Amino acid sequence: MAQYEQIGRLSIHPELFDFIEDEALENSGVSSKHFWQSFESLIEELQPKNKALLVKRDEIQSKLDEYCRNTSAEHFNFADYKTFLKSIGYLVEAPEDTKIDTQNVDAEIATMAGPQLVVPINNARYALNAANARWGSLYDALYGTDVIPKQASQTKGYDEARGAKVIAYARKWLDTHFQLASGSFSDATLLQVADNTLSVILSSGETVKLADNSKFVGYRGEASEPSSILLKNNGLHAEIVIDSQSPIGKTDSAHIKDINLEAALTTIMDCEDSVAAVDGEDKTLVYRNWLGLMNGTLSTKMSKGGHEIVRTLAQDKQFIAANGEHVTLPGRSLMFIRNVGHLMTNSAILFDGEEVYEGIMDAMITTLIAKQDVLNQGKYSNSRTGSIYIVKPKMHGPEEVAFANELFECVEVALGLTKNTIKMGIMDEERRTSVNLKACIAQAPSRVAFINTGFLDRTGDEIHTSMLIGAFHPKATLKAMPWIKAYERSNVARGLECDLDGTAQIGKGMWPEPDSMAAMMKAKTGHPEAGASTAWVPSPTAATLHAMHYHQIDVSSVQATLKGESFDGLDDILSIPFMAQTTELSAQDIQNELDNNVQGILGYVVRWVHQGVGCSKVPDINNVGLMEDRATLRISSQHIANWLAHGLVTEQQVRDSLARLAKLVDEQNTGDAEYINMCPDLNDSIAFQAACELIFEGKAQPNGYTEPVLHKKRLEMKAKLAS
16 A cells, blocks of 8 residues: 555555656645645635535436336327426526627637547547647558558558559549649649749640649748648648659659648547556556647657657747748647536545545646646647547536536636636536536536537436336447437527537547548548537548548538528427337347447446556457447447346347457457466456456446446456456
8 A cells, every 4th residue: 555645634545646746746836835725725615515406316316217117118108208307407497698708719729620639648548649730641641541442452561553543542632622723733743822822734735733823822942932831721731742752752753752631630649548558657647648749748759660659749830821821731640638527436535534536636637737838847748729528428407517616716727827728628418417417517607618419428428317217229220210310400509509510529429440531531521510629530541631621611601501590409309219119129139239238338447447448449349440438338338238128138149158258358458468268267367257246236336437346346357467
């Protein structure tokens, strides 16, 4: 047991204490004495309020359970149900004229539309890759994915035939979004800058300009022989890189080496769903990486091509504008920090011997760190408007948003920051928030800079909320039902109704298959077409590809059209997606659904509990790699718990599936040297026991969350490994 540092009524894990004293407080303008005294006062005031909100969650869920227990699916009356929800405070009246007035929001959030990454901040390599994904190679993204269908290559190295297809695809893309007055970029032999515009000499000898010269922004190098050309469309930049000496450029008719797209405009550095941080040691790593991102010192060593390289944050990009002035563009994604929600406590800090709520801890410490950016103490600037962006997840209704707003204001006072320096991102991923979204926004109108739909957690909460009413449809069917379509559309409608357009992001959720980029390119046009100014992607490569959608679709125009439309959708959102008749599923259908859920649970939990990996690409039962985090785990565990409650599966059937698929999961991970098997002794496997608890105690988990079980079992595993 670590020897905690005692300061007043606080007990602080020694590693975290040393980090704050020696690193986080430096350059913050906050003294050690003031920090700890303010932190103690803040916890004393807010800890009871946090606890009371969680008690209210439980009270509401108990009333929902009682209603569902006493209401048969066959005689369910929607009007009565809606009246009941109002009577227990689940549905509340929203203020008529709710408009946000958030100030000092960076352009990447307020006015630009483009992809967003979400990465576990405790993994320095992932964090750096995401921060640097502001710019991505279109050639690499096309060459390395299935967007252009792959064929068996006879060569071990560079495939020239495939490379030619990549170049042809990219030239066609340029023609589509940066049309020449005549001719095609595929016929270009020379790109020059003359008379403050781009001149393209074609193979015919003709010199042409862009059809819309306003899309030309600037260049690098000499005007007569530039090393790159900077273009802009729908607010996003694209850089044509020219290098006659490079392997690609020297064989290209115009010596074009690559096209770099402005891609991940924003990144959420995650302390929550994708992170396994259960104690002071883990939280210190989370906070130290955030500090490294804020002051520009984060680095990591990695091997590439047989050589060791050091990955650091990318520098800004410098160009000469058409008028001769200098243009500087950010080289890095604008970073949010996602704190944890209101539920969990963490032993990193104790107050009168009791664990502090982790969300309070995150708010105070991540803001202290980000204050260095506000004071311009870092090597690079994150926010150029002096703002700090915190995404707050898993809030249930307006009262919990009001509490987050109060928490942020208390932190600002404690750390000497101007009111509303901290901007809030509201994750619309809990049912009580979805049906009251406008009222939620009204609780923080001067802070809201982001809302989005998180369909994974939202589905988990959907199941848990109405667990006892009946058996839910299979997961694939749930995704296509009216409630989720209305939820996605209503989120945008409420955001536009509250004037988020031009001030804040309206976002959409993750593409879960990182190896299926062709499918992503077909499906994810739906997000900007729906009026979302950002959407989550699983990798920097995916961000580069998804950026093409925002060149294709002008989100600001879509939002302007949608803003004139009226959409309610509340009744559809409240419709409970249970099966009227379970006989429509065969025994094999039920077994297949069970096995799919069990395999996903085991594949994710074993890495979380045994290795402390909070997010990873997990092969499903068909060996298709899927991005998994606690949200996907929440769905699968709640789905099985629901089917158990209504007799679609038996406990023995589930246990048989768990035992059988534990062997498969072990086999799927044979290539991971750090992997710890569950088999042969499943009774001795802490991860396997965690999976069992998540399922068989699923009804009892608070709102269906997986964190309490995962944290408990990870701490147990860490103790076992230490001994």
